[in-house]
Amino acid sequence: MPDIDPAAAERHRAKMANRKRVQDEEVASKTREKGLLIVHTGPGKGKSTAAFGLALRTLGRGGSVGVVQFIKGAWETGERTALETFGDRVSWHTMGEGFTWETQDLSRDVAAAERAWSRAEELMADPRFGLVILDELNIALRYDYLDTATVVGALAGRREGLHVVVTGRNARPAMIEAADLVTEMALVKHHFAAGVKAQPGIEF
């Protein structure tokens, strides 16, 4: 351990004591419980991954989780396999037909998005689920596969206590407006730029 100057230690203690007071006051001022609409957007990595991390958190607390994948059916197989360990406490629905540039068929994409949205509505109505993840819903809205006003209206009117996580780049302004918590994942640096390929356990 490095030598610590007693004066520095005391400054640290005083600073942290003050920080703790501010923190405690802040925590005490938050009193409402509320099912949250959480949005993970932006061009960076981690939008879906953080949603599945929240699933883990809910499962660890004894809750159940519904997942609807709107677009990228071929992806996230690692998470799906791992979450299957939790049996019927995870209800996973891969409704998308792969990336939009794979299908190249607009009416097929629209039909798939509509089926996915119906499934999402079922899961959101089912009181068994404390958390519903609508993975890549933002993409379906961005391409107008679904009507934004209808979808955001249904999310805003979700049953009390239900947490919903919506992922995908380019979240619509109405979605941001309706959300309680919005995180934008920004890409600072990416290994693909150095020629490194997608690897199991990391990208899927």
Added chain:
Amino acid sequence: MPDIDPAAAERHRAKMANRKRVQDEEVASKTREKGLLIVHTGPGKGKSTAAFGLALRTLGRGGSVGVVQFIKGAWETGERTALETFGDRVSWHTMGEGFTWETQDLSRDVAAAERAWSRAEELMADPRFGLVILDELNIALRYDYLDTATVVGALAGRREGLHVVVTGRNARPAMIEAADLVTEMALVKHHFAAGVKAQPGIEF
């Protein structure tokens, strides 16, 4: 389903076919496999949660995961409980003594960080682990509880094939420099501002 104009459908098809060509070329150009140093930083939510989502991905692929929590020992209990489902494929070490403003004791914080770093070195050396999560390590570096050059040097010299995720705000420039993938989580909107409190399954 809305009526789709055939010309619009064809424009969509042509655009997506072109997108797929670009995508396929890009994927073909990535040929290297490499254990990645991944950094989740920034003031937004989801840094640790996305790291635990990656743990899920690794577990779903049959791998094992090591976790060292450098700072916030009292947090992330939901994830920990859920990951315990995977038995000895998850090795979880809570080494921090809570938030820095809880301990108010610099030498205790430094000692805790040093113990955590020793544990991190053990896990990184153990070939059983495909992924090691160093949760809130950036905080320990920011407060100079650990020497940045020593830590970043050890991370850069990690064994081949090992993925490491480092989380926490205010990542040091040397950490960003050494990383393969850096995501900055930006806070767009937070429900605490609306007086909503930390809730199980979401914040912990």
